[in-house]
Amino acid sequence: MKFAPDIGIDLGTASILVYVKGKGIVLKEPSVVAIDKNTNTVLAVGEEARKMLGRTPGNIVAIRPLKEGVISDYDVTEKMLKYFISKVLGKSSFFSLFKPQIMVCVPSGVTEVEKRAVIDATMEAGARKVFLIEEPIxxxxxxxxxxxxxxxxxxxxxxxxxxxxxxxxxxxxxxxxxxxxAGDKFDEALVKYMRKKYNLLIGERTAEDIKIHIGTAYKRDADVTMDVRGRNLVSGLPENVTVKAMETFHALEENVNQIADAxxxxxxxxxxxxxxxxxxxxxxxxxxxxxxxxxxxxxxxxxxxxxxxxxxxVSCVAMGTGEALNSLHLLKRSGGVSKKR
Missing domain, CATH: 3.30.420.40 (ATPase, nucleotide binding domain)
Known part of the structure; x- marks a missing residue:
């Protein structure tokens, strides 16, 4: 019986990358799902849903079902995985008949309960067999x-x-x-800094832009700046401020030092x-x-x-997750990967 190609999934808090054996990375999209609260139906997944973050009407909510590396909303994670896997494998009829082996990476500190949630969600999403691999490996x-x-x-x-x-x-x-x-905490630190320093409320997408363009963990020789737009908490009106890279250094200092300490x-x-x-x-x-x-x-x-x-x-973990399917015997022996169901 011919099965679907083996798949490696980097199930990330911020984004999901999917590796297909023989093709490489075929999908990279944000881990975001937009849901209609009235009907409990999925309206959008991935990049389309990310564009809705902070911009949805009352009945639509754009959520990230993974928090701090683990599943926080099981049902939505299952729907998201099913959507991405079927998108990668094509027609649903083929997908239902020829299920793939899927290798999913998890953070090294996850509990057995959290591992079980990942396994169950992946099986429900249509896997034939599920293997788990730790992110560092x-x-x-x-x-x-x-x-x-x-x-x-x-x-x-x-x-x-x-x-x-x-x-x-x-x-x-x-x-x-x-x-x-990690990245989400960096964004949160920048949101807090902008609120405290400038009385400016910014969204997580704006915080991410600051992090990417001028975010700094070590003192630079030459400072760089960026214009940031948000809502002034005193006047309630939109406002534009110029932020220096060295300001992000102070905002992120505590978080990056904790990583260095670890x-x-x-x-x-x-x-x-x-x-x-x-x-x-x-x-x-x-x-x-x-x-x-x-x-x-x-x-x-x-x-x-x-x-x-x-x-x-960015793609290292997804590539390693997929390539690990070629070395299952070695990784099982060393405890680097575990087979579930």
């Missing part, structure tokens, strides 16, 4: 690291909901931690032989959050170890 594979050898590799994967830091050897995680500080803590717990490997090879950073300007410099300065950002940092 998927990120390392996607970044092109050979994790099968008895050498230490350190990966810092910063997504939308979590920052996962792990030391990997022989296909498994030796030491790791997962903290709920990296330091993992290094402290790493066996000495693996520490020597990491010192030689450096630390690899993946995920959209790693693209925050100067975050690599901050971690390098704090640890004294060279830090590199992966070539395609």
């Amino acid at each position: 998927a990120a390392a594979i996607g970044a092109g690291l050979d994790i099968s050898k008895p050498n230490g590799n350190m990966v810092v994967d910063i997504g939308g909901g979590t920052a996962d830091i792990a030391v990997i050897s022989l296909g498994g995680v030796v030491v790791s931690t997962s903290i709920k500080i 990296v330091h803590m993992v290094l402290e717990k790493t066996p000495p032989e693996l520490s020597a490997d990491i010192s030689d090879k450096g630390i690899i950073m993946t995920g959209g959050g790693s693209l925050l300007w100067g975050l690599d410099k901050l971690i390098s300065n704090r640890t004294g170890i060279n830090v590199q950002i992966a070539e395609d940092a």
